[in-house]
């Protein structure tokens with residue numbers, strides 16, 4: 001933790017917290033596995049929330065950054081303001097008075113992208129608030145608030161973006177609880193993510209999912225999930241990649257992603273170990289264990305999968321730092 005040395009009452013210097021992009025679902029482990037990402041070229045792929053002493057009687061939020069234009073103009077409709085109010089209510093219940101602050105959200109992740117955009121705002125805001133006030137909430141309480149805020153926006157509580165975004169790495173977060181666990185991730189793997197420049201709202205991408213699955217599919221998914229975890233712990237990277245098959249969401253969602261099937265075929269033909277939908281899409285991810293292959297996949301995706309000039313592709317390593325203060 002990088003909490004400032006200033007006491008909460010005296011703090012005058014701004015505090016900036018960064019929270020990384022993440023993939024929620026890595027093909028296998030629907031709603032239960034998430035991976036934090038850091039582009040190899042040093043691009044800050046994630047939202048930043050800056051906190052400053054308040055200048056008014058209520059919370060005050062400004063929004064800047066490359067994707068600020070895609071957010072509702074009313075600060076009350078921004079999840080960061082909702083996080084401030086949630087944090088203040090929770091602190092008040094514990095007898096901790098919280099004076100409103102001025103905040104700026106640097107909106108660096110596209111909305112409805114499949115890169116955990118709302119989770120990144122939620123984690124940066126709540127982590128920043130807790131640090132600002134001297135960490136009055138324990139890590140479990142803070143995690144619970146983040147889950148609640150994310151659930152409000154995406155229509156269902158799933159922790160597969162929140163957990164990696166907050167703690168970094170690959171996280172296992174069994175649905176229905178607050179527990180989450182770190183899993184290993186192959187050091188050699190590079191993850192290429194490409195956001196095509198279009199939006200797919202999570203609620204909509206969840207509405208096409210089947211309510212129930214045939215028993216054979218459920219059994220196969222459970223076996224693949226277990227095999228994936230075994231392969232990670234034993235360093236069998238080929239087996240891990242082969243286990244990354246999406247039997248739950250991709251069959252219904254791929255039709256929502258223009259060009260996904262062609263992209264997968266082309267990327268596998270260029271040496272990708274596996275290709276999948278990042279979160280609820282439309283971002284696509286591909287994994288490579290060779291830098292040249294990863295660079296070629298990213299170049300292909302920029303050329304062929306990007307549908308607008310706002311789209312991008314990054315070659316990433318796993319982000320092990322999670323949410324952190326930055327200068």
Ligand SMILES: Nc1ncnc2c1ncn2[C@@H]1O[C@H](COP(=O)(O)OP(=O)(O)OP(=O)(O)O)[C@@H](O)[C@H]1O
Nearest residue numbers: 078079111112113114115116117118121154201202
């Ligand atoms: N700070 C914020 N960041 C992102 N979305 C926000 C924020 N504040 C409000 N919203 C609204 O929340 C909704 C987020 O939609 P959705 O859950 O599809 O996005 P997402 O988190 O970007 O998705 P994904 O997890 O696939 O990246 C949008 O309607 C958006 O306008």
Ligand SMILES: N[C@@H](CCO)C(=O)O
Nearest residue numbers: 024025031158279280
């Ligand atoms: N696991 C969630 C992530 C949303 O970003 C889904 O696939 O709907």
